[in-house]
Amino acid sequence: MKVVVCVKQIPDPADPGALDPESKTLKRDTKLILDESDSYGVEMALQLVDTAGEGSVHLVSMAPNNEVGGLRTALAMGAESATLVSDEALKGTDALGTAKVLAAAIARSEPDLVLAATESSDGYTGTVPEMVAELLGLPSVTFAKSIAIDAGTAKVQRQTEAGYDDVECPLPALVSVTAGVVEPRYPSFKGIMAAKSKPVDEVGIADLGIDAGAVGWAGGGQEIVSVADAPAREAGEVIEDEGDAHERIVSFLEELKVL
Amino acid sequence: MGLDKIWVFGESNADGDAVATITLEMLAKARELADTVEVFMAGDGDDFAEELGDHGAETVYATGDLDGGMQGVAVASAVAAVVAEGDGPSAFMLGTTQDGRDVAARLSVKLDAPVITNVVGLELDGDSLLGNEPIFGGTVDVKTKNTSGKPGIFLVRPKSFAAASVGGAEADVEDLDVPDLGAMGSAKVTDRFVEESDGPKIDEATIVVSGGRGLGEKDAFAMIEDLAKTVGGAAGASRAIVDAGWVPYSMQVGQTGKVVKPTVYIAAGISGATQHLVGMKGSKNIIAINKDPEAPIFAVADLGVVGDVHKVLPKLIDALKAKG
Numbered sequence: 001m002k003v004v005v006c007v008k009q010i011p012d013p014a015d016p017g018a019l020d021p022e023s024k025t026l027k028r029d030t031k032l033i034l035d036e037s038d039s040y041g042v043e044m045a046l047q048l049v050d051t052a053g054e055g056s057v058h059l060v061s062m063a064p065n066n067e068v069g070g071l072r073t074a075l076a077m078g079a080e081s082a083t084l085v086s087d088e089a090l091k092g093t094d095a096l097g098t099a100k101v102l103a104a105a106i107a108r109s110e111p112d113l114v115l116a117a118t119e120s121s122d123g124y125t126g127t128v129p130e131m132v133a134e135l136l137g138l139p140s141v142t143f144a145k146s147i148a149i150d151a152g153t154a155k156v157q158r159q160t161e162a163g164y165d166d167v168e169c170p171l172p173a174l175v176s177v178t179a180g181v182v183e184p185r186y187p188s189f190k191g192i193m194a195a196k197s198k199p200v201d202e203v204g205i206a207d208l209g210i211d212a213g214a215v216g217w218a219g220g221g222q223e224i225v226s227v228a229d230a231p232a233r234e235a236g237e238v239i240e241d242e243g244d245a246h247e248r249i250v251s252f253l254e255e256l257k258v259l
Numbered sequence: 260m261g262l263d264k265i266w267v268f269g270e271s272n273a274d275g276d277a278v279a280t281i282t283l284e285m286l287a288k289a290r291e292l293a294d295t296v297e298v299f300m301a302g303d304g305d306d307f308a309e310e311l312g313d314h315g316a317e318t319v320y321a322t323g324d325l326d327g328g329m330q331g332v333a334v335a336s337a338v339a340a341v342v343a344e345g346d347g348p349s350a351f352m353l354g355t356t357q358d359g360r361d362v363a364a365r366l367s368v369k370l371d372a373p374v375i376t377n378v379v380g381l382e383l384d385g386d387s388l389l390g391n392e393p394i395f396g397g398t399v400d401v402k403t404k405n406t407s408g409k410p411g412i413f414l415v416r417p418k419s420f421a422a423a424s425v426g427g428a429e430a431d432v433e434d435l436d437v438p439d440l441g442a443m444g445s446a447k448v449t450d451r452f453v454e455e456s457d458g459p460k461i462d463e464a465t466i467v468v469s470g471g472r473g474l475g476e477k478d479a480f481a482m483i484e485d486l487a488k489t490v491g492g493a494a495g496a497s498r499a500i501v502d503a504g505w506v507p508y509s510m511q512v513g514q515t516g517k518v519v520k521p522t523v524y525i526a527a528g529i530s531g532a533t534q535h536l537v538g539m540k541g542s543k544n545i546i547a548i549n550k551d552p553e554a555p556i557f558a559v560a561d562l563g564v565v566g567d568v569h570k571v572l573p574k575l576i577d578a579l580k581a582k583g
Contacts, residue, residue, distance in 0.1 A: 013532070013533075013534075019394075019399070036502065094373055095364075095367075095373070095374060095376070096367050096368065096371075096372075096373055096374070099364075099368070118515070119515050121534070124376070124377060124514050124515060124534075125374065125376040125377070125414075126355070126360050126376065126414075126515065127360055127363060127364035127367065127374050127376060127414070128364070129364070130331055130360065130361050130364030130365050131364045131365070131367060131368050133365075133443070134332070134335075134364065134365045134368040134369065134443070135368055137441070137442060137443055138442070138443065139329070139332070139442060139443050139444065139445045139446040140329070140331070140332070140361075140443075140446065141329065141446050142331075142357060142360070142361055143357050143508075158448075159357075159507075159508055159509070160273075160357070160451075161273040161356075161357075161509065162273040162274070162451075162453045162454065163451070163452040163453045163454035164451075164452050164454075165448045165450065165451050165452070166448065166449045166450040166451075166452070167329070167446055167447065167448050167449065168446070168447055168449050169445060169446035169447070170442075170445050173446065178508050179498075179501065179502045179508070180501050180502040180503065180504045180508065181504075183504070220373060221371075221372060221373045221405065221406055221407030221408075221409070222373040222375060222403050222404065222405055222406055222407065223403065223404050223406045224401055224402070224403050224404075225384070225389060225402050225403065225404050226400075226401070226402040227399060227400070227401050227402075228399070228400050229398065229399060229400075230393055230397055230398055230399060230400045232398070233540060233558075233559045235557060235558050235559065235560065235563070236560055236561035236562055236563065237561070237562055237563065238552075238557055238560070238562075238563035238564075238565065239562075239563070239564055239565070240564075240565045240566065241548075241564055241565060241566025241567070241570065241571055243570075243574075245548075245564040245566050245571050246571055246574040246575035246578050247578065248562070248564070249525075249546060249562065249564065249571075249575055250575070250578050250579065250582070252544075252546065252561075252562050253490070253523065256522065256523060256544055258465060258466055258490070258522055258523055259490070259579070259582065
C-alpha cells in the first residue's frame with residue numbers, strides 16, 4: 001500500500017510573522033519547520049503501513065527556496081521518500097494554486113491513499129485537501145479521528161459537531177486528519193541519521209506540466225486591496241494573585257450580573 | 260444597489276431539527292448585499308423552508324437525500340452544473356464548518372475560482388465583494404477581492420454577523436440536481452454517533468471557561484469542567500491541549516475550532532496564541548489567569564490575574580459554590 005502525505009513546511013508558529021509589504025504575502029525568510037498538524041498524518045500513514053505489513057509512505061510538499069528542513073523531520077519519523085515542489089513562480093500562490101501543484105505531484109506516485117492535515121497552522125484556509133481530491137477525481141473524507149484499511153476500503157471515523165460518523169470509502173481516496181488523534185513519534189537518532197540520505201525529489205512546476213500563469217499571484221484570481229491595523233481591544237485591570245485573586249474575580253462576575 | 264443574487268450554503272444544527280445559526284447569520288448579511296438571497300443545501304429543504312424564509316431566503320435549492328454520501332462533492336457538483344447553465348449567483352457564502360469548507364473547496368476547483376477564507380466582514384466594491392480577513396490574531400485586517408471573473412466564494416466565520424428574522428414568507432423549495440459523481444461520490448456515511456454532553460453548548464453559553472497548557476497535566480482539566488459547571492457555563496480548550504489529546508476537538512476554541520462570543524470568557528492557563536485569540540477576542544468580557552505577566556492574553560483581558568491556576572481556580576470554585 002502506497003500512502004502519500006501532504007506536508008507543509010511553515011515558519012515557527014511561536015514567531016508572530018509579518019507580511020511582506022511589497023508582495024503582501026507572509027514573509028518566509030526564517031527557517032521552516034514541519035507543521036505540527038501534518039505530523040499526525042505522517043504518524044497515521046506510518047501506522048497504516050505497519051498494520052498492512054507492506055507498503056511505503058511518501059511525502060509531498062511545496063516550499064520556496066528548496067526548503068527541506070520540515071521534510072527531513074517527517075523522513076526521520078519513518079517516511080521513505082519525498083517530492084518537493086520549489087519554484088520562483090510559486091510565490092504568492094493561493095490555496096487553489098497550491099492544490100493544483102500538490103495534485104500534480106501526487107499523481108506521479110499513483111497512491112492508494114492520500115493523507116493531509118485538516119488545515120495548516122499558518123494559512124488556515126482549510127480547503128486544500130478537498131481541492132486536491134477534486135483535482136485528482138478522488139472521494140474524500142475530512143476530519144478523520146481514525147482510519148482503518150480493510151480489503152481496499154478505508155473505514156474512517158469522522159469527527160462531527162455532535163460526535164462522529166462512521167464513513168466507508170473505497171481506495172484510492174483522500175482523507176484529512178484531525179490533530180491530536182494519534183501520538184506522533186519522536187524521530188530516533190537512527191531515524192534522523194537515516195533521513196539525511198533518503199531521497200528528496202526536487203521538481204519545478206514545468207516538471208509537473210503546470211504553467212507559471214496558473215500559480216503565484218497571477219494565477220490567484222484574487223487581489224488584496226487593503227491591509228490595515230485592526231481596532232485594538234483595550235487591556236483592562238491586571239492584578240497579582242496574593243492569595244485573594246479569586247475574590248476579585250467573584251466581584252467582577254457579580255458586577256457583570258452573570259452570577 | 261447591491262449584487263443581483265447571493266447563494267448561502269444552508270446547514271442544520273447538530274440535532275438536525277433547526278437551521279444552523281451560522282446559516283442564519285450569513286442570511287442576515289447577504290440581505291444587505293444582494294437583491295435576492297437564496298439558499299442551497301444538502302438534504303430535504305422542506306424541513307427548513309419556513310425558518311429560512313423567515314430569515315429572508317426566497318428559494319431553497321436542495322439536493323434531497325444523498326443516501327449517506329458526503330455533502331461536499333454532491334453539493335458542489337450540483338451547484339457547478341447550475342453555474343454552467345448561466346443560472347448561478349454573483350457570489351456564494353458558506354460557513355467555516357466541516358461541510359461548508361468541503362463544498363467551497365470542491366466548488367472552487369469546479370469553477371476555477373478562489374475561495375476567500377476566514378471572512379468576518381463583507382462589503383460591496385462595485386459589482387464585486389470584498390472579504391475582510393483578520394490575521395495575526397485579529398490585529399491586522401486584510402481585504403481581498405475576487406478578480407477571477409467567476410462568482411466569489413466566501414467562507415465566513417461563525418459569529419461574524421448577527422442573525423435576524425425578517426418575517427419573510429416560507430421559501431420556495433426547488434430541486435438541486437446532483438449529477439453522476441462517479442468514484443468521487445463513493446464515500447458513504449454508514450453510522451452516526453452522538454456523544455452526549457451536559458450543560459450549554461460552547462458556542463451558545465453565556466460563560467465559557469477554557470483551559471490551556473498552563474494546567475500542566477490532563478487531569479487538571481477537571482478544574483475547568485468544575486468551574487464551568489458551577490457558573491452554568493461551557494468548558495473549552497486551547498488548541499495546544501486538544502492537539503495533546505487531553506480533550507476532544509469539539510472543545511477547541513480558536514481559529515480552527517469554535518468561535519465564541521459569550522458574555523464572559525475565562526481563560527485559565529492559556530497564554531493567548533494567535534490561533535486562540537481569534538476564536539475568543541469577540542467575547543464581551545475576558546478574564547485571564549496566567550503565571551506569565553507577559554502572556555499575550557493579558558493584552559485583551561478586562562481582568563487579568565497574574566497567578567498560578569492551580570492556586571486560583573480551587574479557591575474560585577469554592578467561593579462560587581459557597582455563594583450557591
